Amino acid sequence: MESLWAKKVEKNGGLYWLPLVQHLNDTAEIIGLLWEHWLSQGQRNLVISFVGDENKAKNVTQLLGYLHDQAKCTPAFQTKTSYNKSDDLDKQLLEKLEKEGFIGISTLFLTNSNKSLHALAGQVLLESYGVNQSFSSIIGGHHGKPVDTSQDVKIQLESYEANYFQNEKEEDPIHQKWKAIQKKIFNDGIAKYDFKDAEAIPELSQSACVILEGLLIMADWIASNETYFPLIEIDDDGSSINQEERIQIGFERWFKTYMWEPEEFSDTVKLYDDRFGFEPRDVQAKLSMSIQQASKPGIFILEAPMGVGKTEAALVAIEQLALKTGRAGMFFGLPTQATSNGIFTRIKGWLDNIIKDADQTQSLNLLHGKAALNDEFDKIPKAQGIDIDGEENGTIITNEWFHGRKTGMLDDFIVGTVDQFLLSALKQKHLALRHLGLSKKVVVIDEVHAYDAYMGQFLYQAIRWMGAYSVPVVILSATLPGERREELVKNYYLGTGKKWKEAIKPDNLAIQNAYPLITYSDGSKIEQVTQFEKQKDRKVNINRLDDNELLGTLEDCLSDGGIAGIIVNTVRRAQELYHLISDQFGLENVELLHSSFIATQRVKKETNLMSEIGKNAIRPDKKIIIGTQVIEQSLDIDFDVLFSDLAPMDLLIQRIGRLHRHEISRPNMLKTPRFYVLGTSQTFEFNSGSKAVYGDYLLMRTQHFLPEQINIPSDISFLVQETYAKDEIDLGEAYRKAKNDQEVFLRCKEQRAKTFRLDNPNKPNKGNLIGWLKNPNPDDSEEKGSAQVRDSSDSIEVIVVKKTETGISLVGEDKDLDLLIDTKKMATNTIRLPQALSADWTIDKTISELEMYNKRKLFDWQRQSWLKGSLGIILDENNQFLLNGYRLTYDLQLGLTYEKEGING
Template sequence: MNHLWAKKVEKDGDLYWLPLAQHLNDTAAVIGLLWEHWLSKGQKNLVISSVGDEEKAKNVTQLLGYLHDQAKCTPAFQTKKSYSRSDDLDKQLLEKLEKEGFIGISTLSLTNPTKSVHALAGQALLESYGVNQSFSSIIGGHHGKPVESSHDVSVQLESYEANYFQNEKEADPIHQKWKVLQKEIFNEGLAKFDFKDSRAIPELSQSACVILEGLLIMADWIASNEAYFPLIGIDEDDSAISQEERIQTGFKKWFKTCIWQPEDFDDVVTLYKDRFGFEPRDVQAKLSESIQQASEPGIFILEAPMGVGKTEAALVAIEQLALKTGRSGMFFGLPTQATSNGIFPRIKEWLANITEDAKQNQSLELLHGKAALNDEFDKIPKAQGIDIDGEENGTIVTNEWFHGRKTGILDDFIVGTVDQFLLSALKQKHLALRHLGLSKKVVVIDEVHAYDAYMGQFLYQAIRWMGAYGVPVVILSATLPGERREELVKNYYLGTGKKWKDAVKPDNLAIQNAYPLITYSDGNKIEQVTQFEKQEGYQVEIHRLDDNELLGTLEGCLSGGGIAGIIVNTVRRAQELYHLISNQFGLENVELLHSSFIATQRVNKETNLMSKIGKNAIRPDKKIIIGTQVIEQSLDIDFDILFSDLAPMDLLIQRIGRLHRHEIKRPEKLTIPKFYVLGTSQTFEFNSGSKAVYGDYLLMRTQHFLPEQIRIPSDISVLVQETYAKDEIDLGEDYLKAKNDQEVFLDCKEQRAKTFRLSNPNKPNKGNLIGWLNNPNPDDREERGSAQVRDSSDSIEVIVVKKTKTGISLVDEDNDLDLSIDAKRLATNTIRLPQALSTIRMIDKTISELEIYNKKKLFDWQIQSWLKGSLGIILDENNQFLLNGYRLTYDLQLGLTYEKEEVNG
């Protein structure tokens, strides 16, 4: 086997290769080390439960590593040209085969060599030896996508015999020589890992197959990394390689952190004091008690008002659940990059506390499209050359290997956007890696109320797969419709392989309106915690207000000073109100915040806002803040009085959470919390922007159930359940039409979601990966995948600069930029273009115009690592740019505005 190559390359005129035998041994050793030192106990147990005992589970895992590239022992592979098109290298390696008796291989010309790619060919060879399809399908899928049908495998040896044996004549000595050598590799693998014959290889459940395929891909990538496992010179004697030294050296170069083993603790009160410096509140303590009491903990849903410490409750839950279920990491998913960035420092501090206690290094990853530009994340030391055994104290590090687009999810502790979780339900190449990464962890999903019906389809399916892996999931929400609560629990429960009708569950699971509320699964039981200490609440007055009354009401309310917030549903409406209100109250008293500011400017605006009206801030005498949904989602700010466009009830309550948020002294006129709702209409003639965002049906129901007073927190769940209930209310023909339109709309969304959504796990008679990723999402890029799971049209992001007399500068500066110095800073000045330029009809032309413009004007950006692949626009002296028939204008106070250009004639 030492005359067969697995890898080959020419570098600077020197020829290198790696014998197939060496690569098979490398991969088998690496996957074995990953089993021992990286895989969590919970993941191992999943495989062990499939095969019977741990020794056999590890052996079958290493056998996969050893046999994964067995089909490189075929003429179809051995005659492949090197990537560098090195004729000399190719010739020398073919001559090695000629000398070993494979006469004619140097001049062989196969008709269809690409019909037998080595992953597919490996599966075909294994099945010809009688290996079961659960094992063989892992080999067939180890390059990212399993085969689509059994037929694709069964026709291989019959239809493309020459690809496997050089010619089709079975009696030919060369044909037999290939067949014998291939069987030798197989038999060596069996003997090496203690399997008597092919029938001794155990059948695996589908969920175990996914985990092992992910682990195999990971091991193959590590073993194929020349920085860890170098190739050898073409004339070097490979027999001189010390196998043990090669494996130890290579794996240590990759390996940076030990498996996190959460420590047991005596009581929750002490743990809270150690982690956060305070004793747990009642809601936090009850969640911890529920986890402690559960013998088979699964999914936990915590519904509680803003400000009770749900984040800290989730972090303690992670420690508890990891200990009980054998997990060794965490994924904490939030709706947006802004919310992910906002919580990252808190989780970093929590993890630092853990690593100090355990005296272990742990790796922390921020996972979203702009993570590399986050200063807090960038400050974490890179784990290069760390001597793990020599560390006296644990530290937080990042392992560079996990910064790849497809490897990031494999890191141990991750804060990221929820897309990273939803993508586990989207058929994409290398999906097994995402499942491998998530199945290692405790999963926390925050602000679930913010996800729409379409995203819900991916959320439910991702939750179901977590159930299949036994991964504990924590869902956090301030306001959750009961139907969605039941769907979350039901999908997790079904993922465990049980039937929903057999679950022991409360009769009122979907209509329970106790608040706070903890709902969780424990084996075949669904439990709810409804009794909590009575919370000291407050009452909010609700007033409906016409737009033409807004200025007068503001004038009266703020005559004695105070901070007013106005939250509207679209950027354009926010900009229009900014013009109107600043004209009356003065620019110095009005601020605007929305998503159409350049990213750096938006961060500065948020920071500035927090410094003025955040917790413990020194508040100005008078200020009016106008913003969009970005205010409701992520900022811990406090208004004395609040105005809002009509929106679905749960979102209105989220907005109310920014009203009288903290215990502070307020202006005399604003001591009573008042919430004014704009855009209500008895004839249901709602604002066009609000209709486009939320639809008539929910706006109608919210308006109908919106009371004149809301008691916080006791009314929260009742109002949300009423709004989202399926009961009939008499609001006339317009309402019935809106309800029908909503049902059709949601049905279309659900059907569209199912197009590329992963099917259910562990279907009966489905113990393999064949067809697992059939009809995948056609675009493998993560950005398009994120758009797919969010049901958003592809939004185009650009870097914005302005023209100067001598070069270019940032929009809010006048100094010319030097790309060699300023590239990273420049890369943070991004903005999303308006959706008008990103519709299905417009997007291709928009991108085409941008690409042509960038090649002509910004070609030098592509040689800068921070800017490579980015698109940019240069604003003219009027801060304008013409693109695909639209004139874009950027204003430091307004943000980005756009108008369609008039076409003359």
């Protein structure tokens, strides 16, 4: 056995290898340490519930580690050439095997060796010994994707026997020698971990299999890291290795933080005061009480108006639920990178308080495509070389091992975009790692409103899998359509393995319009909290307005000064209105904000906006802010009067949340909150941009149910429920057609979502991973995955700089950039190209042109770490760039505009 290799490399003129038995022992020891020091009690309980006791569960786990690469003991693997094709290294290792009696291995040529990759081959060998498929399928999937069918396993020994035993003749001594040594590895493993025979290895549920596969992949990656577990020189047979010392040093090099153990507390009021410096409000206190009273807490949905402290309520809920359910971390998901960045500082402050109390070091990660460019995140100390035991006080660190694309979700405390959660329902290679990371945590999803039918399919399925792991989930929303609320609870409940018809639940679960509202599961019961302290209503007058009346109404409203907001549904419409309104009111009084600004300039615009009309800001005498949905999503800003394009009811209410948001002095004309709705139509001829974004059907229903006055918050739930109800209303033939079109559209979207969506967990007779990732999403990249779960076209992001007489500069700046010094600064200056350039029928040509341009003009960028892999464009002296038949123009006030080349000259 000492002659079989697991890893080999030639580097710096030296030849290095690692015996197979050494790697098997390393991985078994590491997975055992992860079981003890990294896996949460809630995750361990899932495995224990099928195995019987903790000691046996740990033994099963370590046996997986020991046997994971058993099939490297095959001629198909042992004859593999080294990565950098080192003939001398390969020759010496094959000679070792020849000396041990594997005659002919040095000259062996297998025509189909790639048909028996060692993960699959490991499953084949185990099943040939009589090991159950739940255990064997974990081995088969430990390189990221389990086998699709049992037939894939069965045909191996029938069709590719030489890959396993060097030749197909069973009576041949070499054939017998391979078989004997393979069986010896298996027998050594089961003896070492206290199993009598193959049949004694217990069967597991599918959800337990996923957790253990994720843990096995994680352990294998750690044990395969040569910084932690170095290879040895080719002449060393491994006898020089002190195993105990090797494991201790290797694990400590990786291990940076102890598992979070939430502290017990009995006084919620004191906890709020300790964490945030205030006593809990009624909604916050009732959520905490619901969690406290639940014996088997599951999913909690909090629907409440803006400004009641839902974020703080969720953070306290995390502490309570982690303690109750044995979780050891948190995932906090938000709709956008901007909202994730916005809340990151608040969550860091909360975590600071936790670690001060507990004197623990914890790791915090920001998980989205631009996380590395977030200054607050970038300031957190990196964990390399930290002596945890030497720390006098707990601190927040970031462990760089978790910064990999596939390891990010494994970190303990994570703030990220909701995509990171939705991706847990998308079939992708190494999905088990994402499930492993999420199942360790309490999951919070913020700003869940009326997700569309497509995105909802991924959300519901991700929630269902959380139910399968007994992971507590907190959903925060201003309000939800009743049907969506019921679907969320139902999917979680079904994930736990219970039947929905047997649930003890309120009769009016889907039509309950009390507000605020807490809905939660407690074992077999679904409970609702409907009684809250009466909040004072704000009466908001709703006025319908034609576009041609906008300028005159603005003049009247701002005659005494004030801040007006105009939220429209598309970037192009925002830009057109900016031209129109700034001509009348002056450029100095009008501001534009949308997603088609360079990222750094958009951040500056948002920061300036917060300083002018945010909480406690010094407000200008007169200002008009024109923007798109970015205003409704992420900014705590306050308008004296607000204009909005017609949008679905829940989004209109979100926008109204930016009107008279704070208790401040206002101009006399604007003391009463007024909300003007643009784009309504008695004949349902809506603005083409609004139709494209939201569809006719919801716009029709919103227009129909929109009253002349809304009481905030009393009317919120009622209006949303009415708008999203499926009742019949008679609005004529156009409405009937729109409804039918909507139903067809939704069915198509749901069907499309199911193509790459994960199946239900723990289906009957499905206690294994076979077929778990069958027909995966064809593109394994995270950006493509995010586009997949959001049903958005692939958007193309580019770095934008401007040509100068002597080099290049950032747009709006005169100073030339130094490619060696300014790379990070350049990397933050990104923008997403218009949809016209990234639609299905044009995206390939756009990317092809960009890649050719970058090879020709920006080749040096690929040598810089911050720019590597990025696409860039250099605007000319007129801030223009020609791409795929479109002329792009960047303007500091307008942002990015585009027109088809040849139009308008």
